[in-house]
Amino acid sequence: MNIIEQDNKVPEKSGAEILIDCLVEQGVDTVFGYPGGAVLPIYDALFQQKKIKHVLVRHEAGAAHAAEGYARSTGKPGVVLVTSGPGATNAVTGIADAFLDSIPMIVLTGQVATTLIGTDAFQEADTVGITRHCSKHNYLVKDPADLAATVREAFMIATKGRPGPVVIDIPKNVQVATARTDIKSNVPNRFHAAGEADYVAINKAVDLLANAKAPIFYTGGGIINSGPHASAALRELAELCGAPVTSTLMGLGAYPASGDAWLGMLGMHGTYEANMAMNQCDVMFCLGARFDDRVTGRLDAFSPDSYKIHIDIDRSSINKTIRVDLPIIADVGTAIRQMIDVWKGRKYKPQPLTEWWARIKGWRAVECLNYPASTDEIMPQFAIERLFAATKDKAPIITTEVGQHQMWAAQHFHFDAPNKWLTSGGLGTMGYGLPAAIGAQMGHPDALVIDIAGEASIQMNIQEMGTATQYRLPVKVFILNNEWMGMVRQWQELTYESRYSESYSDSLPDFVALAEAYGWKGIRCEKPEELDAAIAEMLAYDGPVMFDCRVSKKANCFPMIPSGAAHTEMILNSDEVSGTMDDEAKALV
Amino acid sequence: MHIKEELAERHVLTLTVDNEAGTLARIAGMFTSRGYNIDSLTVADISEDHTTSRITIVTKGPPPVIDQIIAQCERLVPVHKVTDLTEAGPHVERELALVKVQGSGDQRVEAMRLADIYRARVIDATVSSFIFEITGGPDKIDTFVTLMREVGLVEVGRTGIVGLMRGSEAS
Numbered sequence: 134m135n136i137i138e139q140d141n142k143v144p145e146k147s148g149a150e151i152l153i154d155c156l157v158e159q160g161v162d163t164v165f166g167y168p169g170g171a172v173l174p175i176y177d178a179l180f181q182q183k184k185i186k187h188v189l190v191r192h193e194a195g196a197a198h199a200a201e202g203y204a205r206s207t208g209k210p211g212v213v214l215v216t217s218g219p220g221a222t223n224a225v226t227g228i229a230d231a232f233l234d235s236i237p238m239i240v241l242t243g244q245v246a247t248t249l250i251g252t253d254a255f256q257e258a259d260t261v262g263i264t265r266h267c268s269k270h271n272y273l274v275k276d277p278a279d280l281a282a283t284v285r286e287a288f289m290i291a292t293k294g295r296p297g298p299v300v301i302d303i304p305k306n307v308q309v310a311t312a313r314t315d316i317k318s319n320v321p322n323r324f325h326a327a328g329e330a331d332y333v334a335i336n337k338a339v340d341l342l343a344n345a346k347a348p349i350f351y352t353g354g355g356i357i358n359s360g361p362h363a364s365a366a367l368r369e370l371a372e373l374c375g376a377p378v379t380s381t382l383m384g385l386g387a388y389p390a391s392g393d394a395w396l397g398m399l400g401m402h403g404t405y406e407a408n409m410a411m412n413q414c415d416v417m418f419c420l421g422a423r424f425d426d427r428v429t430g431r432l433d434a435f436s437p438d439s440y441k442i443h444i445d446i447d448r449s450s451i452n453k454t455i456r457v458d459l460p461i462i463a464d465v466g467t468a469i470r471q472m473i474d475v476w477k478g479r480k481y482k483p484q485p486l487t488e489w490w491a492r493i494k495g496w497r498a499v500e501c502l503n504y505p506a507s508t509d510e511i512m513p514q515f516a517i518e519r520l521f522a523a524t525k526d527k528a529p530i531i532t533t534e535v536g537q538h539q540m541w542a543a544q545h546f547h548f549d550a551p552n553k554w555l556t557s558g559g560l561g562t563m564g565y566g567l568p569a570a571i572g573a574q575m576g577h578p579d580a581l582v583i584d585i586a587g588e589a590s591i592q593m594n595i596q597e598m599g600t601a602t603q604y605r606l607p608v609k610v611f612i613l614n615n616e617w618m619g620m621v622r623q624w625q626e627l628t629y630e631s632r633y634s635e636s637y638s639d640s641l642p643d644f645v646a647l648a649e650a651y652g653w654k655g656i657r658c659e660k661p662e663e664l665d666a667a668i669a670e671m672l673a674y675d676g677p678v679m680f681d682c683r684v685s686k687k688a689n690c691f692p693m694i695p696s697g698a699a700h701t702e703m704i705l706n707s708d709e710v711s712g713t714m715d716d717e718a719k720a721l722v
Numbered sequence: 723m724h725i726k727e728e729l730a731e732r733h734v735l736t737l738t739v740d741n742e743a744g745t746l747a748r749i750a751g752m753f754t755s756r757g758y759n760i761d762s763l764t765v766a767d768i769s770e771d772h773t774t775s776r777i778t779i780v781t782k783g784p785p786p787v788i789d790q791i792i793a794q795c796e797r798l799v800p801v802h803k804v805t806d807l808t809e810a811g812p813h814v815e816r817e818l819a820l821v822k823v824q825g826s827g828d829q830r831v832e833a834m835r836l837a838d839i840y841r842a843r844v845i846d847a848t849v850s851s852f853i854f855e856i857t858g859g860p861d862k863i864d865t866f867v868t869l870m871r872e873v874g875l876v877e878v879g880r881t882g883i884v885g886l887m888r889g890s891e892a893s
């Protein structure tokens with residue numbers, strides 16, 4: 134009725150201003166970005182406000198991984214702002230990474246003006262087309278009047294259900310053009326996330342748990358994504374029933390590594406006890422994990438005799454590779470809480486599970502994480518152990534790159550809390566760790582943040598050292614420098630009779646000098662007996678440190694399930710390596 | 723080593739989707755990016771307010787893959803409902819084809835006679851050609867086109883399949 138009256142009074146704002154307002158409304162305090170022609174209006178709007186801090190990275194891949202690190206460590210969505218064309222394409226790896234690891238992220242990309250789209254304009258790329266299948270959803274906004282509704286829906290999609298990256302492509306003229314600011318988004322809520330589990334299924338699951346002779350919890354990144362309440366519920370349920378717990382790479386920290394029921398990580402470089410228990414269990418509870426090929430090994434030999442219960446928020450994760458007996462589509466934290474309620478309500482008592490634990494004890498006795506000790510060179514596993522010993526009381530946040538060092542970190546650094554372990558699991562992106570550490574440090578200014586790196590991986594986003602310097606972020610980069618792309622070399626030894634095709638890290642920079650050039654502290658350590666002191670020096674330094682830890686060049690990461698093998702066919706140490714594989718195994722990733 | 727092929731079943735899926743830019747690309751692209759087959763795909767706006775479209779996809783795959791296809795479709799934000807007509811029970815499938823033949827004399831008469839049997843309509847005619855319009859299930863159209871090859875087929879255009887459940891319920 135009075136719309137016409139109001140018309141003149143309602144102030145209009147530019148698309149860029151509306152965008153900033155919406156980000157503030159969504160509680161965004163930090164944006165990782167890099168400017169360029171197609172986002173200048175947004176950068177100008179950022180300049181004129183104080184609520185959002187912008188972190189200028191050195192490469193857009195760094196922005197995306199930093200946003201992932203921020204998101205994974207805080208539980209809040211990470212926000213990225215990049216220009217059109219090369220800005221957007223540079224961010225794609227991080228978007229794909231967040232998609233595979235289910236990290237909530239909003240990526241704002243500039244685009245050429247709507248009038249130029251499709252003309253091969255300067256810095257035009259089909260961002261929506263390129264990111265369509267590596268994002269949870271994406272948009273091209275053609276009118277500033279649609280921005281508010283789009284941003285609101287985007288945050289909902291990124292954070293609800295199985296989280297993931299959402300891309301919003303905003304043409305430059307849409308950033309400049311104005312629209313009324315009183316537009317209430319009456320977006321029909323078209324995005325529905327699973328919540329509570331069906332009680333019939335939960336009752337059945339609890340029944341199975343109470344009567345199992347050899348149960349196991351196989352937990353994943355979904356527990357971390359579900360939130361701290363999910364980790365708390367998992368701990369309580371494990372305590373109630375006394376079953377052992379293993380976790381994927383992405384789920385480390387959900388159940389404490391110091392807990393009695395902890396078997397260690399499972400999968401390709403998981404522990405012998407975790408993999409054997411997965412193989413031999415009678416009832417498997419897969420909680421927020423997805424039977425990834427790195428976890429299952431050979432599919433037809435995967436836990437052949439168990440009854441499998443799978444709780445996941447994403448229905449497409451159910452029966453994707455492994456057929457399960459009882460699928461439950463729900464928020465995993467809520468579902469575990471429901472299981473606890475049912476367990477308590479029925480006054481179930483934990484079974485002794487004596488026989489099961491005795492068998493696990495036998496597998497543990499193999500001490501699969503043992504490695505040959507050395508007094509004249511630093512073994513990489515030893516370096517991680519010492520780093521863990523020196524930092525465990527400081528609740529550090531650990532990020533990693535990708536390779537052997539990542540697996541050694543997963544094996545030998547132990548996590549007692551969720552959101553402390555940030556690693557690229559699904560995409561396996563070298564270059565993730567340093568920017569992720571920067572993002573985590575932005576979200577936790579007082580935390581100790583360490584990137585456990587390889588000398589090859591760190592070079593993939595090494596330019597982000599400048600970002601840490603600029604924002605005085607005291608991140609530590611702990612390089613296990615073995616002078617090799619160790620993981621590649623390891624596979625070449627296992628599969629290709631040690632033909633080392635392009636896996637040597639030649640012409641390495643002097644990492645200490647490089648550190649100093651960026652205004653960091655550089656430390657090099659080559660002797661096992663000097664390691665503790667050097668680590669102490671790194672920790673004592675109030676600023677960013679690059680630690681060049683010269684480790685054994687020959688060490689390989691064991692135990693290992695070779696590709697195409699079953700959980701029971703683990704290689705425990707290098708003596709068992711044959712040097713070649715059949716084509717079927719070679720063809721598997 | 724040789725690449726193995728798996729046994730595949732044919733399924734007809736119908737999807738109710740938001741009628742917005744990129745929806746078709748999102749769905750079709752998801753099929754290619756995940757390695758699923760599309761035998762045919764049709765799409766048209768079906769709602770009064772033009773906000774909703776219906777997509778009919780004919781796909782092939784082993785049953786677990788079909789199940790994944792449905793789950794992956796449901797995961798896309800603009801997809802509201804997916805029905806597997808093949809699983810859901812009795813349903814009808816129809817397709818329209820335009821078939822051009824050319825010839826003279828006996829061949830021309832035979833083409834006309836066959837068209838009549840198959841209830842195809844002539845929608846264009848010259849002294850040396852016809853265009854027939856035929857609707858029916860995919861098998862009927864396949865057979866008709868095969869017959870037309872014998873009597874001077876020039877070209878065929880097919881719409882792809884649309885399908886609905888039988889009975890009073892919406893699919």
Ligand SMILES: Cc1ncc(C[n+]2csc(CCOP(=O)(O)OP(=O)(O)O)c2C)c(N)n1
Pocket residue numbers: 534535536537538539561562563586587588589590591613615617618619620621638
């Ligand atoms: C972007 C990217 N390119 C290539 C790979 C393949 N890859 C996996 S591990 C690895 C070697 C990593 O070497 P380094 O960082 O030194 O770690 P190390 O294995 O020696 O600990 C490579 C090349 C990858 N994971 N990511």
Ligand SMILES: [Mg+2]
Pocket residue numbers: 536587588589613614615616617618619638
């Ligand atoms: Mg290395």
